[in-house]
Amino acid sequence: MGRLIDPESVEFQQDSELYIRRAAPLSLGYFGVDEEIAAQTFLPDGAIATGDFGLLDEDGFLTLLGRRKDLIALGSGRKVHPAEIEALFAGAPGIAELVVVPGPRGSVLGALVTPDLAGDEELRGRVAERIREVNAGLEPYRRIVSVVFREQPLGADRAFLTANMKLSRPAATAHFAERAADAVAL
CATH class of the missing domain: 2.30.38.10 (Luciferase; Domain 3)
Known part of the structure; x- marks a missing residue:
């Protein structure tokens, strides 16, 4: 700052x-x-x-x-600042947007990811590999363990924005939970 x-x-x-x-x-x-x-x-x-x-x-x-x-409190009692983890992916090739959310059962972290080229399965594989690489340098409780891929960034849908046009983390968390069956485990 x-x-x-x-x-x-x-x-x-x-x-x-x-x-x-x-x-x-x-x-x-x-x-x-x-x-x-x-x-x-x-x-x-x-x-x-x-x-x-x-x-x-x-x-x-x-x-x-x-x-x-925005703090995520995990079932273990640990607390995670999602912005810290999201910053590790800023400008990463292939990732247009990555939003960290509470994962399955609230005990781990998940992420909503919009690749640069939506629908490109090869790119999704490279993005998943990049997340694994970043995870290797993080404490276990701060690792992203499942990913839901999206076709469009969350900001393209007003349902995911606050009145101030900022990301609504509760809406993103609810969306991840709704799409949990589609999540890719890392």
């Missing part, structure tokens, strides 16, 4: 969530939002829980790992 302008105002919680704490608060709350919901962001001690997970490197650069609402 970049360097923090005011590093003293940012705190990292044990789970890597970013809290903003300033002498003069940026905001006192949300207008028209239920107080119970707002209390999850605007904490009693004046801190703001951003909902973002991140790391600060030795040079002071912030890297965002993902959002709290």
